[in-house]
Amino acid sequence: MSEAKHHRVLILGGGPAGYTAAIYAGRANMKPVVIQGMQPGGQLTITTDVDNFPGFENGVQGPELMEKIRAQAERFDTEMVFDAVTKTDLSQRPFKVTADSGDIYTCDSLIIATGASARWLGIPAEKTLNGFGVSACATCDGFFFKGHDVAVVGGGDTAVEEALFLTNFCNKVYLVHRRDELRAEKLMQDQMRANEKIVPVWDSVVEDIIGEAGKGGVSALKIRNVKSDEISELAVTGVFIAIGHTPNTKIFDGQLETDDAGYLITKPDSTATSIPGVFAAGDVQDKTYRQAVTAAGTGCMAALEAERFLNEQEGAAARI
Numbered sequence: 514m515s516e517a518k519h520h521r522v523l524i525l526g527g528g529p530a531g532y533t534a535a536i537y538a539g540r541a542n543m544k545p546v547v548i549q550g551m552q553p554g555g556q557l558t559i560t561t562d563v564d565n566f567p568g569f570e571n572g573v574q575g576p577e578l579m580e581k582i583r584a585q586a587e588r589f590d591t592e593m594v595f596d597a598v599t600k601t602d603l604s605q606r607p608f609k610v611t612a613d614s615g616d617i618y619t620c621d622s623l624i625i626a627t628g629a630s631a632r633w634l635g636i637p638a639e640k641t642l643n644g645f646g647v648s649a650c651a652t653c654d655g656f657f658f659k660g661h662d663v664a665v666v667g668g669g670d671t672a673v674e675e676a677l678f679l680t681n682f683c684n685k686v687y688l689v690h691r692r693d694e695l696r697a698e699k700l701m702q703d704q705m706r707a708n709e710k711i712v713p714v715w716d717s718v719v720e721d722i723i724g725e726a727g728k729g730g731v732s733a734l735k736i737r738n739v740k741s742d743e744i745s746e747l748a749v750t751g752v753f754i755a756i757g758h759t760p761n762t763k764i765f766d767g768q769l770e771t772d773d774a775g776y777l778i779t780k781p782d783s784t785a786t787s788i789p790g791v792f793a794a795g796d797v798q799d800k801t802y803r804q805a806v807t808a809a810g811t812g813c814m815a816a817l818e819a820e821r822f823l824n825e826q827e828g829a830a831a832r833i
């Protein structure tokens with residue numbers, strides 16, 4: 514077994530929240546270590562153009578944006594580790610983190626920024642056409658479908674919210690749902706019904722996404738009606754999969770307070786979790802906004818709170 518490496522602050526997750534926490538912790542001379550996981554850069558690395566991150570008047574590619582934030586963190590003495598965390602022990606301080614490589618880390622404060630993963634239907638075309646008309650984020654990519662007909666798949670708050678948002682740009686928005694009843698809250702359902710651009714496609718599932726990667730992109734959806742088994746084609750140039758997200762919290766199972774959907778609960782106006790010294794930032798604790806800029810904002814908060822926590826602990830220890 515390898516010897517544990519001890520750090521004052523350990524950051525789990527290499528998305529906008531984790532990297533921003535590292536910038537702030539690094540600048541506070543805390544020498545942060547970021548365990549980035551197997552997909553450094555987080556969800557933005559599977560997006561193409563990002564037009565809504567402040568400071569890039571002509572937009573920026575998702576992977577490039579993440580490269581820049583990572584490099585900025587490294588400028589302030591951050592150590593980046595390419596490894597995945599497999600186990601955590603938060604029962605006492607120092608907290609203990611075990612990585613896939615077998616390396617063990619201990620830390621006085623922990624910032625969790627492990628994000629959330631969009632759920633996908635499991636159709637191969639979702640992968641091959643990702644970025645070519647297939648997306649899991651209307652706020653990120655909706656603008657590129659100005660004047661087009663698109664589809665949203667799902668029947669929850671996210672699906673209806675994305676469909677409503679897309680009506681700002683799109684000609685027509687099909688809402689493809691596997692039942693004939695929505696899960697979304699009543700107010701949103703009313704807004705949706707009042708919006709003529711949204712056309713529900715009830716009792717239907719997507720069998721395939723038709724199109725070609727590259728210039729052509731998505732051209733249609735192959736839809737199956739679950740009641741009649743009838744197959745039809747829906748001509749769209751974009752499809753937004755909105756069937757929920759899964760927060761990446763499995764490695765903390767039973768240790769931290771979560772809501773029913775598994776998102777970490779943080780105190781109001783804070784990133785503090787149910788364990789003192791453990792902070793959570795970004796999508797792992799946010800199921801409402803899920804934006805790179807809000808993740809970066811909470812990453813900043815987490816680093817400032819971790820610094821304050823350590824100063825209090827170390828001050829108390831010095832007084833004994």
Ligand code: NDP
Binds near residue numbers: 670672692755774
């Ligand atoms: P939900 O789990 O609430 O809804 C997922 C939807 O996708 C359901 O309609 C479900 O169908 C459908 N679905 C799931 N799996 C499949 C599949 N394999 N094929 C086809 N359809 C599928 O997720 P949301 O992301 O919508 O919401 C998550 C949480 O975030 C909720 O608590 C929600 O209230 C909250 N939220 C709040 C917002 C707000 O307040 N503004 C905005 C966005 C989210 P079925 O209904 O049949 O199960």
